[in-house]
Amino acid sequence: MVTPQRLREFFRPRSFALVGASDKSTFSALLYRNLVAAGHEEATYLVNRRAERVHGRRAHASCQDIGRPVDLVFVMVPAAAVGEALRDAAAAGARGALVLSSGFAEAGEEGRRRQQQLVDLAAELDLLLLGPNVLGFTNVAAGVPAMVLADPPTVPGHVALISQSGASCGAMKDFAALSGVGLSHVITVGNEAMITVGHLVDYLVDDEQTRAIAVFMEGVRQPEVFAAAARRAAAAGKAVVVLKAGRSELAARAAASHTGALVGDDRVIDAVFARHGVIRVDTIESMLVTAGVAAHTGPLARPGVGVVSISGGACDILADLAQDAGAALPELSPATTERIRAVMPSYGHVQNPLDITGAAILDPSLWEETVAAVGQDPGVGVVVAVNSLPWREDGEPFYGQKYVDAIGAGAARSTAPVLYLTQVTQPIGAQARAVLDQGGLTHVVPGLHLGIDALARVARWSLERERIAGEEQRGRVRLRDVDPVPLSEVQARALLEDAGIPVVPAQHVRSAAEARAAAGRFGGPVAMKIVSADLPHKSDVGGVRLGVDAAAAAEAYEEIVAACAAKAPEARLDGVLVSPMRPDGLELLVGVTRDPDWGLMLAVGLGGVLVEVLDDVALTPLPVSPGRARSMLQSLRGAALLRGVRGRPGADVDALAETVSAVGRLAEELGPRLESLEINPLRVAGERIEALDALVTWCDTAPHTSGKDTAGC
Incomplete structure (x- = not known):
């Protein structure tokens, strides 16, 4: 029902009815005054069942009483009377309604119920509704x-x-x-x-x-x-x-x-x-x-900002602000530098930000030549010209008009868009606007901080929209045939391996003797974890032993099984998973959870089991391409650790990004019943990437240990 075509009609009405119009209502008076001032007096009808005249004009008892169709109806009656007003409006041929009345969803559960009834009624009447409130x-x-x-x-x-x-x-x-x-x-x-x-x-x-x-x-x-x-x-x-x-x-x-x-x-x-x-x-x-x-x-063709100013102080401030905002002030090309040096005084220094010095007071053409040159530099996507504008509205000619005209002439020759930037936040009144118009300048930003912050944001948006447009358009996701029942770590590992996600080597054993033999084959200390689909948090029930050598593996097996049987007697136990211990490496969490509004969200965080303490996490909705995964990894505060520090090897970031992307793809393939898929930790040591633990939970059947409401899954 809410289509672009209906909205185009809605926002271009030719006739209006004010239902509940009243001389006592400030809302009614303001609305009527605005419509009259815009030339809509003859097409504006006032509706009040109890008054014959409102705002000095005849009032109608109802919309139907007007006797002609009305495009847009303003409803300004108490909440309880809104439904009746909408029925009357529809009967009079209205297609759109604005409900100014309050007392709906903002008023609690009863108000939400009343609002839903209002929407249902509007749909039944084929009325497009804006509001209420x-x-x-x-x-x-x-x-x-x-x-x-x-x-x-x-x-x-x-x-x-x-x-x-x-x-x-x-x-x-x-x-x-x-x-x-x-x-x-x-x-x-x-x-x-x-x-x-x-x-x-x-x-x-x-x-x-x-x-x-x-x-x-x-x-x-x-x-x-x-x-x-x-x-x-x-x-x-x-x-x-x-x-x-x-x-x-x-x-x-x-x-x-x-x-x-x-x-x-x-x-x-x-x-x-x-x-x-x-x-x-x-x-x-x-x-x-x-x-x-x-x-x-x-959208900016390039993120670089070129600055031209008559104030060296403004250049210094802008350089600091640009660094804080993440705005790029690129070095000017040799050709641009030579071009500017040809017109600058000998005491001027050619760089970005560019201080054209007080020489521009005597020679306004400096503004035109430098703005044009910087605006044609191959590294510059936008130019800001920093100069003053009149504050007063006294009608006197602006002393600096010739400088504004020169900036405008330079902007006309620039291949990059040019913004006029004042040093402080000031009102852009009619006189300032007239000065800019005379100079042929269409946009001004009041204040250095607001200007550079806005440009940094627009530059990042320009790059991001290119990334969005370049992301691979995929077909339908192939869903995996997996029953949405609790999975043991062995079953979760099998899913990861099938999806191409590397996991640490392991052997599933069901006796003490098998445990001892498995530990011996790995040839060093091992980690031993209980296997049970009913125990997502194994360490809480004594189901984990670390650093176990082959001689102690059989005894550790018996202790793990006994501890879990005692602390979780209802849990189904299926032996123990034995895997080699790994030396210290960089640990990450890679997990997917289902947000009730936005669906599956992937998180990547540094710290593994300490991720909540370090609070260094990047999030994104699925799907996640390897390129986007790489950007997420690089956005982490601890991203330098991936490049290697203090003698530790750097990670294979491309392979890591592929792994993160594969986790997201697997989550999609597990279908709408998936609540979460978590690998914690994912160990990274140079080129070696391994999932050390994995957990899959499903909506409705997942263990509710966090108290999260999964009804929306």
């Missing part, structure tokens, strides 16, 4: 300010703003105006009962006016819709920049009480966003500025 939207290019917020934008830009919070959205649109970020849409979504953020992103991917999408969200509803839309946006070169609240427990509780949002596991959210090409930020300012930069530059 929503403040509306503005389609700037279409001239539709259908929003209960003051001062909706009127000049269309290229950033669509979506917000789960209506009140915060007011501050967001105001900051966008102050910082020079033009908006194509402002959309509040409230409880997302029917239309979700994912649906909106999918619609905006095809909107010609929109080049980037900024989103404030508290939780991700219909994850599969959002993920597909995000990937489509990345493929189209439209950045999706998300400020997602809920990292802290307090924020999660606040989100639940505000819109009924469930924020989800934050590390999983980080991993999912990265996988699907979503840029995640932490502040409103960063969200809007980053989206504005992405809308201006699009």
